[in-house]
Amino acid sequence: MALVELxxxxxxxxxxxxxxRLQADGIESVCFDTGMNIAESVGIMIPVRLMVDxxxxxxxRAVIREAEAR
Incomplete structure (x- = not known):
């Protein structure tokens, strides 16, 4: 199993x-850097990365496209 950035x-x-939404469709994912994103209010922005196998x-990607189309 290798994680890649979605x-x-x-x-x-x-x-x-x-x-x-991914979990609801049976796709496991994990968020990286959520703790680093806390400094948004001071102008420091480290994006949260959503990773999947x-x-x-x-x-x-299909789940995201479908959700965006709604």
Whole structure:
């Protein structure tokens, strides 16, 4: 199993929403750098990275495309 980056988000809340949507479709994911994103209010922005198994990457992208189309 190798993790690959699915997407980057400017807030942990956005990443958590997509993470939940992926879980609902049976796709495991993990958010990286959520603790680093805490400094948004002082102008320091480290994006939250949503990672998935490389075998699930295309399915995860399809879930995101479908959600964006709604």
């Amino acid at each position: 997407a980057k988000f400017s807030s942990g809340a956005e990443a958590a929403i997509v993470h939940g 490389e075998d699930d990457l295309e399915a995860a």
